[in-house]
Amino acid sequence: MITKLSIYYWLRKIFVSRFIQILINRNFIRKFTFFLIYKSNHWNKYKKINEDNFLVSGPGSIPGNNQTNNVINNLDIFIKKNNIKSILDMPCGDFSWMQDLVKKNIDINYTGYDIVKDIIERNNKKYSSNKINFFCRDIVNEKTFDNFDLIFIRDFFIHIDNESINRILINIKNSKVKFLACSNNNNESFNNDVIAIGAHRKINLTIKPFYLAEIFHTFSEEIDDRFITIYKIIPIT
Numbered sequence: 271m272i273t274k275l276s277i278y279y280w281l282r283k284i285f286v287s288r289f290i291q292i293l294i295n296r297n298f299i300r301k302f303t304f305f306l307i308y309k310s311n312h313w314n315k316y317k318k319i320n321e322d323n324f325l326v327s328g329p330g331s332i333p334g335n336n337q338t339n340n341v342i343n344n345l346d347i348f349i350k351k352n353n354i355k356s357i358l359d360m361p362c363g364d365f366s367w368m369q370d371l372v373k374k375n376i377d378i379n380y381t382g383y384d385i386v387k388d389i390i391e392r393n394n395k396k397y398s399s400n401k402i403n404f405f406c407r408d409i410v411n412e413k414t415f416d417n418f419d420l421i422f423i424r425d426f427f428i429h430i431d432n433e434s435i436n437r438i439l440i441n442i443k444n445s446k447v448k449f450l451a452c453s454n455n456n457n458e459s460f461n462n463d464v465i466a467i468g469a470h471r472k473i474n475l476t477i478k479p480f481y482l483a484e485i486f487h488t489f490s491e492e493i494d495d496r497f498i499t500i501y502k503i504i505p506i507t
Contacts, residue, residue, distance in 0.1 A: 278310035286468040296467070300408060300430070301385050303468040304361075308386050324392065327363030330425060330491075337493050338367040341424075344489040345451070346374050348500065349420070352449065355379060358418040360409050361386075361426055365393050372402065381418070383407040410434045415445040423452045424498070428470045432463040432479055439480060447503045449486065454499040456488065475499065 284290060285303050306312075311319050313328030330337060348354070349371075355378060359368055362382025372380050382404040384390050393404040410430065415421055421442060427435045442450055458474035465471055472495070475482040487500040 278306050279312075279316060282306040282310050282312060282468070286466050288464075288466045291466050297408065297411065300410065300467050304385050305388075307468055308389060324364055325366050326389070327366060328425070330493075330496075331363060331367050333367040333370060337491055338370075340490075340492050341498060342367065342371045342374070344498065345371055345422075348451075348487060349375055349378070352419075354419040354449070356417070356419045357381070358383065358415060358421045360384070360407070360421070360423055362389075362393065362404060364389060365397055365404075369397065377401075381405065383409055383412075385409070409438060412438075413441055415442050415447055417446050419448045421447055421450045423450070425453050427452065427473045427475070429465075429468055431465055431467070432461060435473070435475075436479060439475075439482070443503060445503075449500055450503055451498055451500045454488070454497045455495045456497045456499065457495045 282303070285299065285306060291299050308326050311317055311326055314325065319326060325332060332338060349357075354375075357372075357378060358381045360383035362368065362384050365382060368380075368382075372378060378401065380402045382390075382393060382402075384393075384404070384406065385408050387406045390404045390406040398404060409426070423438075439450075452475055453473070454476070455472040455474050456476070458472045459477070461473060461477065461479065462471045474480075476485070476499075482499075482501055484501065485499055486502040488497050490497050
């Protein structure tokens with residue numbers, strides 16, 4: 271008998287293919303592929319989703335482990351030192367570990383964007399308040415990110431093509447934003463662009479074709495070649 275999990279698994283296999291993605295509208299592919307990744311629980315080795323302990327954002331987002339605690343502690347220091355009052359987290363995923371950072375900064379305004387509608391609806395039902403909100407957005411097609419002190423993008427650029435990354439970066443640079451914090455592989459020497467949406471490779475934003483070389487602050491996630499790199503945004507004139 272074919273289960274729902276196996277259907278999502280095989281559909282993800284089909285759609286995370288460069289050949290298929292050449293034939294189909296990229297906006298649809300982006301939305302459908304990340305939906306399939308969520309429904310198959312791909313980033314957690316296809317384990318059945320636990321509705322009572324909802325974790326679908328992968329091993330790098332498990333609350334309470336050394337990696338996420340290290341990211342939380344470093345971001346908390348940065349937030350307090352730089353008087354950060356608002357954060358845009360994209361994609362926000364299941365909000366499982368980020369909620370611990372928000373709890374350390376109870377006066378902060380938090381906004382989460384994600385392309386998967388089911389996750390956003392669940393997050394709003396469980397976590398939303400006058401200071402915490404979630405919206406279903408395709409980040410690549412957002413034109414402006416105005417009025418956030420900090421935009422946080424973790425483990426997303428590794429899954430999309432370089433042109434889409436640059437589109438996001440240009441729109442951020444044109445927005446009224448103070449800081450951008452991104453996952454980065456600081457030691458990577460080449461940005462491979464041969465990638466299907468939803469696949470992954472390492473990304474270094476400081477080199478061609480992104481050239482975000484003016485680093486304001488960076489810290490290691492203390493696992494592999496993974497860093498969070500923070501840039502002060504100077505709007506394009």
